Amino acid sequence: MKQQITTGDTKSAHILSQGIISNGLIFVSGQVHCDAGLQLVGDTTTEKVTQCMKNIEAILKAADATLDNIVKAAGNKGAAIPKETLDAYEGAATRLTESAEDGEVAGHESSQTSQEQIEATSKRSVELVTGVSLIGLLLALTMSVTLSRAILIPVEHLKQVAENVSMGNLDITVHRYSEDEIGDLADSFSRMVTAVKFFRSEVETVQAEAGSGRGGR
Numbered sequence: 001m002k003q004q005i006t007t008g009d010t011k012s013a014h015i016l017s018q019g020i021i022s023n024g025l026i027f028v029s030g031q032v033h034c035d036a037g038l039q040l041v042g043d044t045t046t047e048k049v050t051q052c053m054k055n056i057e058a059i060l061k062a063a064d065a066t067l068d069n070i071v072k073a074a075g076n077k078g079a080a081i082p083k084e085t086l087d088a089y090e091g092a093a094t095r096l097t098e099s100a101e102d103g104e105v106a107g108h109e110s111s112q113t114s115q116e117q118i119e120a121t122s123k124r125s126v127e128l129v130t131g132v133s134l135i136g137l138l139l140a141l142t143m144s145v146t147l148s149r150a151i152l153i154p155v156e157h158l159k160q161v162a163e164n165v166s167m168g169n170l171d172i173t174v175h176r177y178s179e180d181e182i183g184d185l186a187d188s189f190s191r192m193v194t195a196v197k198f199f200r201s202e203v204e205t206v207q208a209e210a211g212s213g214r215g216g217r
Helices: 045-063 084-164 181-216
Strands: 002-005 020-023 025-029
Touching: 020 181, 025 045, 025 084
Parallel strands: none
Antiparallel strands: 002 020, 020 025
16 A cells, blocks of 8 residues: 655645655655755755755655654664565565556557557548548539539520521520529520511511512502
């Protein structure tokens, strides 16, 4: 069971882990010669080391311990560290190493998963953009064909009607393709062709009567 240690009066408690308690052992993180406000303290080596020791002492105090409880890796010549202490230290160190390795593996797996999600999202985005582009192209073609039928075909038909009338061919039918101004123009052409037919018929009738009158004399 691990318990995080924090002095509660330093800004670094919100950034770094000051220390942990694991199986009765206290592990203190490396310290910098700064005060509770994260301001660097000291100009000489002695002043800097003194501030670091004060920080360590504050962390130990938060864990109900003092500098006297520090485990010494080596003592006087011939002095031996109790086996229980070494076993506890090695066990805690092994668990911390395993936790770090598990965290590294979890971080790698999370990174791999995130990368796969990004690639999948990018692929879907490309497919979506391609689909939207194709739909836009189809709509553009459809509108082009519609405009062609609505404008170009009626105008071309009226042009042919005008050319036939100019050459004296009045036996032509004018079609109305739409219900807009071009359709109204087609109706005007149709009425014009009908009027020309009527006037030509009247002229031919008058000419025929005039010819028959001269023949009777």
